[in-house]
Amino acid sequence: MDVFGSFALVLAFVCAIYAFGGGIAAIITRHPLLIKSARQAGIATCCLIFLATLSLEYLFFSDNFSIAYVVSHSNRDLSTFYKIAALWSGQEGSLLFWSFLLSIYVFSVLLTYRNKNGELMPYVGVVMAGVQIFFLTLNNFVASPFKALASPGADGVMNYVARTDGNGLTPLLQYPEMVIHPPNLYSGYTGFTIPFAFALGALLARYPGEKWIHLTRKWTMIAWMFQSMGILLGAHWAYAVLGWGGYWGWDPVENASFLPWLTGTAFLHSVMMQEKRGMMKVWNVWLVFITFLLCILGTFLTRSGVVSSVHAFARSSIGAWFVGFLSLIILVCLGAYLKNRDYLKSENQLDSIVSRESSFLFNNLILLVACVAILSGTLFPVFSEWITGDRISVGAPFFNKVNIPIGLLLLFLTGVGPLLAWRKTSTESLKRNFGWPLAIGLVAGVIALLFGFRQIYSWICLILCVFVASTVGLEFYRGAKVIRARSGASFAASAVELTMRNTRRYGGYIVHVGMVFVFIGLAGAAFNRDLQKDMRQGDSMKIGPYTLVLQGFDTKPEKNYTAQRLLVEVLEDNKPTMMLYPEKRRFTTTEENGTMVAIHSTLQEDLYVVYAGTSPDTQLPVIHAYLNPLVKWIWFGGVVVVLGTLVALLPSRRAVLVLSGVQQPAAQPLAHGLAPSASMREGHD
Amino acid sequence: MKKQVKFGVGIFVIVAALGFLAWLGYGESKTYYHTIAELETLKGSALSQRMRIGGTVAPGSIRHLSGRVDFVLEGEGKTLPVSYIGTDPLPDTFIDKSQALVEGRPGPDGRFVAEVVQAKCASKYEAAPGGKGGAAPSPTERSGM
Numbered sequence: 001m002d003v004f005g006s007f008a009l010v011l012a013f014v015c016a017i018y019a020f021g022g023g024i025a026a027i028i029t030r031h032p033l034l035i036k037s038a039r040q041a042g043i044a045t046c047c048l049i050f051l052a053t054l055s056l057e058y059l060f061f062s063d064n065f066s067i068a069y070v071v072s073h074s075n076r077d078l079s080t081f082y083k084i085a086a087l088w089s090g091q092e093g094s095l096l097f098w099s100f101l102l103s104i105y106v107f108s109v110l111l112t113y114r115n116k117n118g119e120l121m122p123y124v125g126v127v128m129a130g131v132q133i134f135f136l137t138l139n140n141f142v143a144s145p146f147k148a149l150a151s152p153g154a155d156g157v158m159n160y161v162a163r164t165d166g167n168g169l170t171p172l173l174q175y176p177e178m179v180i181h182p183p184n185l186y187s188g189y190t191g192f193t194i195p196f197a198f199a200l201g202a203l204l205a206r207y208p209g210e211k212w213i214h215l216t217r218k219w220t221m222i223a224w225m226f227q228s229m230g231i232l233l234g235a236h237w238a239y240a241v242l243g244w245g246g247y248w249g250w251d252p253v254e255n256a257s258f259l260p261w262l263t264g265t266a267f268l269h270s271v272m273m274q275e276k277r278g279m280m281k282v283w284n285v286w287l288v289f290i291t292f293l294l295c296i297l298g299t300f301l302t303r304s305g306v307v308s309s310v311h312a313f314a315r316s317s318i319g320a321w322f323v324g325f326l327s328l329i330i331l332v333c334l335g336a337y338l339k340n341r342d343y344l345k346s347e348n349q350l351d352s353i354v355s356r357e358s359s360f361l362f363n364n365l366i367l368l369v370a371c372v373a374i375l376s377g378t379l380f381p382v383f384s385e386w387i388t389g390d391r392i393s394v395g396a397p398f399f400n401k402v403n404i405p406i407g408l409l410l411l412f413l414t415g416v417g418p419l420l421a422w423r424k425t426s427t428e429s430l431k432r433n434f435g436w437p438l439a440i441g442l443v444a445g446v447i448a449l450l451f452g453f454r455q456i457y458s459w460i461c462l463i464l465c466v467f468v469a470s471t472v473g474l475e476f477y478r479g480a481k482v483i484r485a486r487s488g489a490s491f492a493a494s495a496v497e498l499t500m501r502n503t504r505r506y507g508g509y510i511v512h513v514g515m516v517f518v519f520i521g522l523a524g525a526a527f528n529r530d531l532q533k534d535m536r537q538g539d540s541m542k543i544g545p546y547t548l549v550l551q552g553f554d555t556k557p558e559k560n561y562t563a564q565r566l567l568v569e570v571l572e573d574n575k576p577t578m579m580l581y582p583e584k585r586r587f588t589t590t591e592e593n594g595t596m597v598a599i600h601s602t603l604q605e606d607l608y609v610v611y612a613g614t615s616p617d618t619q620l621p622v623i624h625a626y627l628n629p630l631v632k633w634i635w636f637g638g639v640v641v642v643l644g645t646l647v648a649l650l651p652s653r654r655a656v657l658v659l660s661g662v663q664q665p666a667a668q669p670l671a672h673g674l675a676p677s678a679s680m681r682e683g684h685d
Numbered sequence: 686m687k688k689q690v691k692f693g694v695g696i697f698v699i700v701a702a703l704g705f706l707a708w709l710g711y712g713e714s715k716t717y718y719h720t721i722a723e724l725e726t727l728k729g730s731a732l733s734q735r736m737r738i739g740g741t742v743a744p745g746s747i748r749h750l751s752g753r754v755d756f757v758l759e760g761e762g763k764t765l766p767v768s769y770i771g772t773d774p775l776p777d778t779f780i781d782k783s784q785a786l787v788e789g790r791p792g793p794d795g796r797f798v799a800e801v802v803q804a805k806c807a808s809k810y811e812a813a814p815g816g817k818g819g820a821a822p823s824p825t826e827r828s829g830m
Contacts, residue, residue, distance in 0.1 A: 171777075244773060353691050365696060369703055381718065391718035393737065398710030402703055409699070532772065584777075593777035612774035617751045624774065 002067050005055035006146040009096075012048035013136040015041045019129035027122050035122050042110050042125050045132055046103035053100040056093060056145055060086050066162035069093055069145045075168040077560045085179040086169055091303060091318070092145035094182070098299065099135045101183070102190040105219070106132065109194055113215075120212065123201030131193050134325050142318055168560070171587045171594035177237035185230025185257055189295040191223025192260060195267070196292035199285050203336045206343045213271050213284070218649060224268060225645040227261045232638035243595040243610045245530055245626040247634070250399040255378040256298035259371055263291040266367040269360050269417075276422060277357065278347030282337075283364070285344060289333045294371075296326055301378070352424040359417035366409050373402045404457050408464060411519055414512050415468035418505075419475070437474060441467030461523040465516045472509045472516075479506075500653040507648025514644055517637025524605075524630025532624045534615040535566075544627040546607050547571040551579075553621065561587045561594070566611050566621055570600065582611035582623070603636075605629040716788060721763045724791065737788045738797065740765065742804075744781040758785060758797075767797045779804035 022038035025031075056069070060083045065071050073086040073093065088094040106128045113121050139145070150158040172178075195216040202212035234257065239247035248254060267287040273280045300322035337344075350357050376383070377394045384392040419433040445463040453459050480494035487494065499506035533541045535550040542548075551567040568580045583596035600607040608626040615622050717736040719727070724738065740758030747756045754769040767787050769775065779785060779802060787799035 350688065350692065353688070353695070358692070361692070362695070362699075365699065369700060373703065373707055393716045393718065394711055395714035395716065397714040398707065401706040401710035401713075405706065406703065595777055610774070622774070 001055045001058050002146040002148060005052045008048045008052040009140050012045050013140050015045040016129050016132045016136055019045055020126055020133055023122050023126035023129060039110055039125055042129055046107040049099050049103040053096055057087055065166050066148050066160055068147045068149050071163050071166045073169055075166040078169055081179055082169055082174055088182045089169055089173050092143040095138050095143050096145050098186055098190060099139055101186050102193055105191055105194050120201055120205055120207045123205045124197045127197035127200050138321060142321060171592050172241060175237060175241050177233050181230060181233040181237050184226050184233055188223050188227025188230050189299060191226055192291050192295045194219040195288050199288040200336060203285060203340050206340055210275055213274055220268060221645055221649055224264045225642055228641055231257050231261060236635060240597055243597050245608055250396050252378045253302050255374050256301045259375055260291045260294040262367045262371040263287055263294060266364045267291060270364050273357055273360050281344040281346060293329055354425045356420045356422045359413055359420050363413045363417060366406055370403055370406045408460055411464045411468060414515060415471045419471055437467050437470035440470045455526040458523040458526040461519055465520050468516050472513055503650045503652045504648050507644050510644030510647055511641050514637045514640030517633045517640055521630045521634030521637060527629045530626040532622060534618045534620040535623050536620055543625045545573055548625060561585045568609060580609050582609045584611050601632050603632050606631045721758060721760045721765045732791055735790060737786060739786045742781055742783050742785050765797055767799050769799045769802050771800045775802055776804045
């Protein structure tokens with residue numbers, strides 16, 4: 001099966017070269033058969049990568065311990081779930097997984113547009129094949145996952161050897177999130193290849209109009225959604241597994257995943273200016289280029305050992321390949337831009353500082369500043385070594401100082417931006433749209449002050465969250481009211497109808513509400529508390545409303561590890577409420593330790609209990625308990641963001657209404673009254 | 686023209702304010718990387734900087750004392766005694782022969798006083814042929830948000 005897999009990879013490489021070279025030839029000659037064959041080579045590349053990936057999974061499931069990658073990342077007792085995840089738990093496999101996910105996108109794009117956009121698609125195909133060639137080069141020649149174990153025999157000839165069992169999967173990765181976090185994050189990273197390919201393709205082809213933006217919106221949103229999920233799942237994994245009580249440590253790899261998200265978010269917003277007003281064309285093209293570059297950079301940072309990190313794979317020579325690829329992309333993008341920059345001329349100018357355009361402009365500016373700050377902080381050790389010879393790193397205070405105000409500004413714009421009119425907003429409309437939300441936000445702020453809220457950033461965050469939620473609520477309320485007045489349906493049904501008529505706009509609002517929830521959760525961090533204590537059996541410790549009583553210990557042998565558990569009874573306001581079982585795990589094959597945190601999570605706060613080892617003085621177990629307010633809102637907000645994105649991906653119902661109206665004019669008494677519907681009002685879309 | 690000036694001022698104020706905050710954060714959190722051997726050659730103010738030092742934990746050197754954990758880091762043929770005084774529990778991967786990264790300042794008596802210890806498991810993974818993955822270091826530092 002390993003031979004099959006590596007053969008599939010070699011063939012995929014050959015096909016990708018053909019898709020690339022044949023594609024270029026097709027663009028030059030415009031020969032229809034050549035165009036078709038290049039496309040089919042692209043499809044074949046994807047199928048071969050699927051086969052190679054399947055064969056690596058097969059090697060894991062058949063416990064084939066003659067393959068180095070399987071030995072390093074699996075063992076017989078590893079559960080099915082984690083045997084799937086073992087595919088992306090190391091360097092070689094995760095690079096193959098990158099190719100695999102990219103292939104899913106490329107495959108879908110090639111099939112979806114096989115008979116459409118004939119002028120553009122060959123260019124897009126060439127760019128996608130180019131990216132695939134790079135990753136297939138790594139899969140085939142630099143980090144092949146199919147290497148067999150071999151040792152030199154007496155006669156100097158290499159003999160294949162097989163082990164009886166593997167080394168097992170790193171304990172830190174044996175956690176459910178680890179099975180879903182990397183696929184999500186990688187789907188985000190790889191997904192941004194598609195808008196990149198369309199943007200570069202359109203620029204090279206001088207493809208007229210904003211068509212490429214319409215074509216890629218869906219793909220960008222899918223990639224963005226996966227990236228968002230990947231980041232939040234990663235944060236949740238860090239929270240639940242690493243046992244340090246937090247979810248985001250500004251670790252280089254965390255930052256690397258955040259960077260394309262920031263530019264991708266900026267892109268999703270600024271394309272609207274191009275669609276509506278024909279502005280920001282250069283900016284948009286470069287935003288996509290940069291987003292894709294940051295995706296590759298993120299993949300590179302994780303693998304090269306350039307910056308030390310929790311997640312980073314071991315140092316390896318693979319970095320040089322990535323640096324080469326990054327430089328190549330920059331050169332190609334620059335070349336394409338310089339050659340065809342006249343094609344990107346703006347059709348309009350900014351009219352007023354209080355307008356939708358300027359809110360997008362500031363949104364983009366702030367997202368980019370955040371991106372630059374995080375990128376420079378992450379790469380600071382590298383740059384400082386080049387410039388001064390000293391390797392200097394910056395820590396969490398640096399990132400927090402810059403990014404908390406940025407986050408608050410963004411939150412403010414989230415509330416304000418969508419309700420400003422294009423071109424120029426009248427004072428009258430400002431009052432109408434923001435009067436109530438502002439008042440409600442300020443009232444919330446005053447109430448919080450009276451309740452002794454003294455953390456300035458959290459306080460501002462609270463006001464802004466209420467403000468943004470109110471603006472969105474008001475929008476839904478007004479729109480739904482109009483529909484209800486005409487259809488007589490219930491308020492909820494009207495709100496749903498409203499959403500379905502303009503999924504893009506109202507889906508966007510739902511995403512904004514999700515972000516508000518995330519911010520509420522982040523604001524809670526200012527009030528975190530923790531307490532550590534050596535505990536004798538029967539001892540208790542008090543944190544917030546909870547009292548923890550150590551009832552005993554036990555040892556639980558599991559298939560792959562032995563768990564030492566503390567049995568902790570939790571009393572809330574002196575009433576027994578539940579048992580928590582923080583664990584220490586000892587993994588048999590790797591002789592490594594793992595920690596399992598016990599978390600009791602409510603919307604108000606998380607009680608987070610860690611078995612922190614044995615005290616050297618007293619030989620007693622140590623419990624480290626944290627009380628983290630509002631954390632659950634972050635995960636909940638993430639779910640809302642995903643739902644909102646899914647809504648925005650749905651086609652709007654309006655088109656259907658018009659169509660059925662044409663077919664059955666008599667049966668549509670509503671259609672007449674719908675024309676000035678909420679979504680058609682001045683300045684709203 | 687006036688319009689552009691307005692935008693310019695707005696952008697400048699935002700960027701300048703954030704730049705100032707970045708500079709404050711930088712001053713507060715900058716940490717120098719040094720090797721154990723370099724530490725001996727540092728003089729004057731360089732010795733009072735916050736720094737990060739990497740090395741291998743000398744086998745048998747980990748001693749849990751009250752309020753601190755003492756151990757010895759080895760690297761490039763030199764050794765460095767370290768006292769860890771942080772409150773977070775040491776990472777699960779911190780054992781004999783593991784690669785550790787300590788963050789803190791040199792003490793007056795030649796001991797390095799660490800507030801943060803990160804550890805990466807001994808290189809057993811990398812010794813396996815072809816295996817590159819290996820264990821990730823689990824940090825105790827993480828003073829994020």
